[in-house]
Amino acid sequence: MVLFVNACIRGEQSRTLQLCRAYLGAVKRAGTVVREVNLEQLHLTSLSAQKVAFRSQLQRRGVYDDDVFDLAHQFAEADDIVIGAPYWDLTFPAALKTYIEHVSVDNVTFHFTPDARYEGLCQARRITYLTTAGSRLTRNLGYDYICALAEMFGIPEVRYVVADGLDAEGVDVDEEMGKARAQIAQLLAEDGIEP
Template identity: 55%
Template structure:
């Protein structure tokens, strides 16, 4: 059975409109494993922690818990990331999570020519977001995650956004319904 990894970076919890869209996308899916970044509360790597992880990599100590998130990510058949549009990208917790999963010889490795080659099993990464205004060509979060997907060997990236949710002249439910149509298409409906 295939596994869907849902990376929940919806920092407002159940109040999040992004999370509502994610739940809609995942509603009919089976075998969904959720990583709630708000509850996980990862600490960014500093020099000491990065050095420790590098030493563990060199020693081949892959059973150390520091690699658990990377192994989980690499083994998933599909990745779904839900994150609100914050400051032209996404919450810092998601970047910290990417630091934890971006492990050479788990998520990717380097070829003899020095190019990154992906080792992840996932066939797609779906990025779901919502924003008060409009992205208008400045969705650096999706662009970043598309680059990460390429590096990790994930061949397809997909994007869903509910935009303009804080624009007074626009109806929130209409804007959410537009995103729901995109979700329905991605789910084959």
């Protein structure tokens, strides 16, 4: 199962979503089941003191079947993860950070070793991170952060597709999107999937 974390907040207008659909359409045609978590529709709220306390008392009692852990279990059990997120404010939309607060759960997606190091508990073999940006990027702190998170969660590989410079004057958006689609075709080819 591929878990699609959809942080393309602008929905049908989102160019990042177009890239996600190009990738996931091919994955589905090849017979893989894709489950989507749509963060614009989910309206998660960030962790409050009360929610942290509620979660912590469940964790202390070893109770992990409460609904509050559903997203974390789903993330931990996915075989493969696709994150689609536009480049916002040097990273990604806050909805994605809020989602990460919900999935980052000690003893579900990671745990601490006796010498206080992270050890990942996620099944996924990789994360594919798809994004588009208004400016030309020399670095992407959102992607860097996802790489660090993957390490904490025990996910060995993170792949990256970007169409950048899309809001710059004179840029041929179709051409830039075409280059990103070519990157996608390359990733699919590595998996033996027809684009």
